[in-house]
Amino acid sequence: MKTQFINLINDIIEQIGWKNGVKPESRESILNYVGLFGEEIDALIYKFYDINKNIMDNGGAPVLKQILQLL
Incomplete structure (x- = not known):
């Protein structure tokens, strides 16, 4: 399981390097590995997912909407 996770991470890093983005799949x-390697890694998985789902894919629009709601 650890080797598969390492391979996935390396594949994602390569995608970012070549395509400046991550394939949705x-x-x-990466969420399939939550709960397998400890809380610190889980937190980083969620951070990566949030950045790529809510910020990069949407051009940061969700963050801007949150700012508008607070104003």
Whole structure:
């Protein structure tokens, strides 16, 4: 399981390097590893997922909407 996770991470890093983005299926697949390697890694998985789902894919629009709601 650890080797598969390492391979997924390396694949995602390569996607970012070559395509400046992450395939949606890779982004979703990383969530399958939550709960397997400890809380610190889980927090980083969720952070990565949030950045790629809510910020990069949407051009940061969700963050801007949150700012508007607070104003």
